[in-house]
Amino acid sequence: MTTPAGWLAIAGLGPGDAALVTPEVTQALAEATDVIGYIPYVARVVPRPGLTLHASDNRVELDRAAHALSLATAGHRVVVVSSGDPGVFAMAAAVFEAVENGPTDWRALDIRVLPGITAMLAASARVGAPLGHDFCAINLSDNLKPQALIERRIRLAAEADFAIAFYNPRSKARPDGFGTALAILRETCADARPVLFARAVSTPDEDLRIVALPDARPEMADMRTVVIIGSSTTRMIARAGTPFLYTPRSAS
Numbered sequence: 001m002t003t004p005a006g007w008l009a010i011a012g013l014g015p016g017d018a019a020l021v022t023p024e025v026t027q028a029l030a031e032a033t034d035v036i037g038y039i040p041y042v043a044r045v046v047p048r049p050g051l052t053l054h055a056s057d058n059r060v061e062l063d064r065a066a067h068a069l070s071l072a073t074a075g076h077r078v079v080v081v082s083s084g085d086p087g088v089f090a091m092a093a094a095v096f097e098a099v100e101n102g103p104t105d106w107r108a109l110d111i112r113v114l115p116g117i118t119a120m121l122a123a124s125a126r127v128g129a130p131l132g133h134d135f136c137a138i139n140l141s142d143n144l145k146p147q148a149l150i151e152r153r154i155r156l157a158a159e160a161d162f163a164i165a166f167y168n169p170r171s172k173a174r175p176d177g178f179g180t181a182l183a184i185l186r187e188t189c190a191d192a193r194p195v196l197f198a199r200a201v202s203t204p205d206e207d208l209r210i211v212a213l214p215d216a217r218p219e220m221a222d223m224r225t226v227v228i229i230g231s232s233t234t235r236m237i238a239r240a241g242t243p244f245l246y247t248p249r250s251a252s
Contacts, residue, residue, distance in 0.1 A: 012116020
């Protein structure tokens with residue numbers, strides 16, 4: 001008996017609002033037999049007959065990837081879900097790491113990456129265009145890289161005058177790392193550039209706050225917050241409500 005052709009889609013569910021899930025991802029979920037991912041992301045997928053949901057803890061990415069690849073090899077139509085975009089600090093890299101180190105037949109699978117709207121881009125859009133010129137993104141979690149490397153990258157990004165988006169800035173297990181990041185920025189930049197704290201963007205819990213770098217405090221962020229540090233050219237336009245924030249497209 002021939003095994004039916006399976007496939008694997010690695011999909012981004014966007015920052016939270018269902019309206020920000022792409023039609024491509026919606027179609028893949030409608031065709032899937034299995035959805036695999038971190039517990040809160042799988043919870044965003046509506047159950048239906050014929051669909052099996054596989055939720056797991058956040059620190060088993062490679063096990064999750066291997067499970068998905070094994071199911072696809074057996075003929076299942078599998079969607080691995082991430083929040084935001086799966087290629088930004090998420091499951092796409094874990095799946096390809098598993099492919100590289102796993103059985104050779106995994107390399108022949110139909111594997112597709114379905115992009116999504118990142119928290120960084122959703123947060124930027126909420127206030128204007130703070131990422132309108134050169135920028136970088138840095139994950140402040142030290143689960144998969146040493147703290148010394150994080151600090152070096154922050155310093156170099158600040159010296160290069162990038163706008164910077166910080167992911168995973170502060171958790172109960174890592175209460176001090178974001179404070180260290182702010183200290184490096186103050187030392188390197190020594191100005192009052194704007195800092196956006198964007199929490200739970202596009203959800204009912206959304207909260208936006210813009211402060212000057214000297215006034216930024218670690219307790220303003222948690223794991224649901226994306227922090228965007230402006231460059232030296234980032235500008236704020238005062239108005240009623242949340243100001244507009246943008247970085248001009250030109251630089252001297």
